[in-house]
Amino acid sequence: MTQEKYTRQTITARTEWIPGKLFSITTTRDPAFQFVPGQFARLGLPENPQINAAPDLWRAYSMVTPPHANELAFYSIVVPDGLFSPRLRDLQIGDAIYIDKTAFGFMTPERFPQGGQLWMLATGTGLSAYLPMLDDPNTWQQFEKIILVHGVREANELTYQDDIARFARTHARHEGQFTYLPATSREKLPGAPQARITTLIETGELESLANATLDPAVARVMLCGNPAMVTDARKLLTDKGFAPGRRGIPGSLAVENYW
Numbered sequence: 160m161t162q163e164k165y166t167r168q169t170i171t172a173r174t175e176w177i178p179g180k181l182f183s184i185t186t187t188r189d190p191a192f193q194f195v196p197g198q199f200a201r202l203g204l205p206e207n208p209q210i211n212a213a214p215d216l217w218r219a220y221s222m223v224t225p226p227h228a229n230e231l232a233f234y235s236i237v238v239p240d241g242l243f244s245p246r247l248r249d250l251q252i253g254d255a256i257y258i259d260k261t262a263f264g265f266m267t268p269e270r271f272p273q274g275g276q277l278w279m280l281a282t283g284t285g286l287s288a289y290l291p292m293l294d295d296p297n298t299w300q301q302f303e304k305i306i307l308v309h310g311v312r313e314a315n316e317l318t319y320q321d322d323i324a325r326f327a328r329t330h331a332r333h334e335g336q337f338t339y340l341p342a343t344s345r346e347k348l349p350g351a352p353q354a355r356i357t358t359l360i361e362t363g364e365l366e367s368l369a370n371a372t373l374d375p376a377v378a379r380v381m382l383c384g385n386p387a388m389v390t391d392a393r394k395l396l397t398d399k400g401f402a403p404g405r406r407g408i409p410g411s412l413a414v415e416n417y418w
Contacts, residue, residue: 165203165214165257166192170250171230176318181284182248183223185232186256194226194262195269196291196298197381199415202233203257204246214257218243221264221288221383221415223319225295231258234287234318264288266415268298270404271379276371277302278380280356280392282310285384288415290319293326299336302379306338306369310356310388313346338369357391375400375411383415 172185194200199221203214223232238244250256266288268277277298279289286309292298298305311317327337341351342359352359352368359365366373373380373396380396382389396412404410 164261165201165259168231168256168258170252170254170256172232173250173252177315179248180237181235181316181318182237183232183234184247184250184256185224185230186258188229188231189258189260192231192258192260192262194222195267196222196225196295197267197288197415198222198262198264199288200231200233200262201259202247203259204243206242208246216243216246217259218247219263221285221291222262223287223290225291234284236284264415266381266383266413268292268295268301270409270413271301271411272409273301274303275377275379276304276306278369278371278373278378279305279307280310280380280382280384280388281308282356282384282388283316285415286319288383289381290322290326293323293330296330299330299332304336304338304371306340306371308340308342308356308359308365308369310342310344310384312344314341314343314348317341317343317348338371340365340368356388357395360392360395373399373401375402379411379413381413381415386416389414389416 166189168186174183199219201217202220203217205212206215220233223234237248331337344355347353382392401412402410403412
């Protein structure tokens with residue numbers, strides 16, 4: 160096993176947010192596994208779930224837990240006909256999961272310069288990438304204002320709200336530093352817009368709700384979630400002058416694509 164590129168870990172906890180649809184798992188953590196908030200891991204399972212079978216199915220999942228945690232946690236949606244997520248959902252406490260020794264991804268706060276606003280735009284389980292950032296005091300020190308936008312279809316998909324509120328209570332340096340904007344596309348939620356994130360960007364409603372301007376001179380934007388949202392939002396933001404960093408020059412836009 161020492162020559163393998165992965166380690167064998169154990170499921171220690173499970174959370175069913177929506178039975179058969181949304182769930183989280185917590186696993187043990189190899190002490191040598193290191194990551195920064197916003198990165199993701201590759202989880203592996205054997206295609207043929209026999210005892211001691213090597214993992215040959217791999218999928219990318221952002222860490223929900225912060226780097227200082229002793230365990231790792233991951234948030235997933237069940238793809239009904241998928242090869243991986245139904246198997247992941249069926250794992251029980253004590254079962255094995257394989258985790259690549261290397262963390263991946265570049266959608267991290269350190270890609271942005273000090274100061275300004277950090278906009279975290281997510282749909283669905285794309286929220287997971289932002290949770291370790293919000294649980295990191297360095298994020299709150301780096302940006303003057305943090306805006307988390309979570310787009311879902313129905314209100315019961317707005318998960319981790321208690322954790323999000325706790326992160327703000329613990330780390331916010333002043334009142335008004337943090338804004339949480341849930342948005343539902345299929346169900347009307349009191350006090351929240353019923354629209355897709357891209358529609359809110361296009362109409363300017365997102366800026367009004369956040370009481371902030373999507374101006375690349377002061378705003379840094381992260382996109383994580385449904386590929387269609389990421390593609391469409393990136394185009395809208397590019398038209399506003401947002402751009403990723405390059406050749407050591409910090410940018411104003413960071414995108415995670417691991418679907």
